[in-house]
Amino acid sequence: MIDFEVKTKGQLEAMISKALVSFEKEYMGRGPVDARTFIVRDVLLIRLKGVLTLAEKHLANDEEGVQLVKQVRTRLLEKSQDVLGDLIKGITGYPIQSFHTDISTRTGERFIVITLPEDLEARFSVGE
Numbered sequence: 148m149i150d151f152e153v154k155t156k157g158q159l160e161a162m163i164s165k166a167l168v169s170f171e172k173e174y175m176g177r178g179p180v181d182a183r184t185f186i187v188r189d190v191l192l193i194r195l196k197g198v199l200t201l202a203e204k205h206l207a208n209d210e211e212g213v214q215l216v217k218q219v220r221t222r223l224l225e226k227s228q229d230v231l232g233d234l235i236k237g238i239t240g241y242p243i244q245s246f247h248t249d250i251s252t253r254t255g256e257r258f259i260v261i262t263l264p265e266d267l268e269a270r271f272s273v274g275e
């Protein structure tokens with residue numbers, strides 16, 4: 148559930164970002180250099196920057212390597228989806244309804260889109 152000290156949408160977004168950085172470090176072996184979370188109604192949009200390793204950057208120099216990096220990263224995240232689901236539910240109070248991800252081997256960014264069963268943004272007053 149949402150921590151009783153979380154008073155604003157921005158605080159909850161920061162809490163989710165921090166948790167995702169820790170998750171990436173623990174389960175992917177390397178954390179992003181920057182993370183931002185945006186709560187839009189029942190959707191969590193998480194943008195992670197700087198997620199590629201040096202080896203992945205080298206591998207992504209051709210189309211075959213790009214596809215390999217994307218497949219491996221997607222598969223790793225899918226394999227740890229239960230852990231990610233528990234993490235998100237622990238912070239928001241809601242289970243993950245659906246989960247989508249993509250990574251850019253050109254920019255080193257990963258986007259994670261999570262839908263929740265209810266409008267999380269409605270918990271916060273307008274203007275926060």
